[in-house]
Amino acid sequence: MRNTARWAAILGLTAAVCGPLTGAALAAPGAAPSSLYAPSALVLTTGHGETAAAATPERAVTLNCAPTASGTHPAAIDACAELRGVGGDLSALKSRDDVRCTKLYDPVVVTVQGVWQGKRVSYERTFGNSCVKDAMSNSVFAF
Numbered sequence: 001m002r003n004t005a006r007w008a009a010i011l012g013l014t015a016a017v018c019g020p021l022t023g024a025a026l027a028a029p030g031a032a033p034s035s036l037y038a039p040s041a042l043v044l045t046t047g048h049g050e051t052a053a054a055a056t057p058e059r060a061v062t063l064n065c066a067p068t069a070s071g072t073h074p075a076a077i078d079a080c081a082e083l084r085g086v087g088g089d090l091s092a093l094k095s096r097d098d099v100r101c102t103k104l105y106d107p108v109v110v111t112v113q114g115v116w117q118g119k120r121v122s123y124e125r126t127f128g129n130s131c132v133k134d135a136m137s138n139s140v141f142a143f
Helices: 002-021 076-085 130-135
Strands: 041-048 059-064 108-116 119-127
Touching: 059 076, 108 130, 119 130
Parallel strands: none
Antiparallel strands: 041 059, 041 108, 108 119
């Protein structure tokens, strides 16, 4: 009886470990990812203040760009495309020419933390006001 229980346990463990290697997994080799990708997942925050340490975050969104654009960012697809266009360098984002802002000083700070194509990202920038922040890019900071 003890041998039967031992064999049942061995067969159960074998099925659990080797099960994914048989049946449907072998029948559909195209179901596996065609290539590996480096992760690109960011958390963006914004708040009023001169620095992130002094500001209370008023809004935060997530942005995942690999393998596809997703997250809570309202324009995830456009934001990922914009970031890919500058190679993930947030400081390379250009201000739009079609926006005119007042010179009212009401500082807004934006932070970005996470990983871009497998490399750690830590970014902080203070804008003179919300209009200047919104004019900085078409979609990355538009949340």
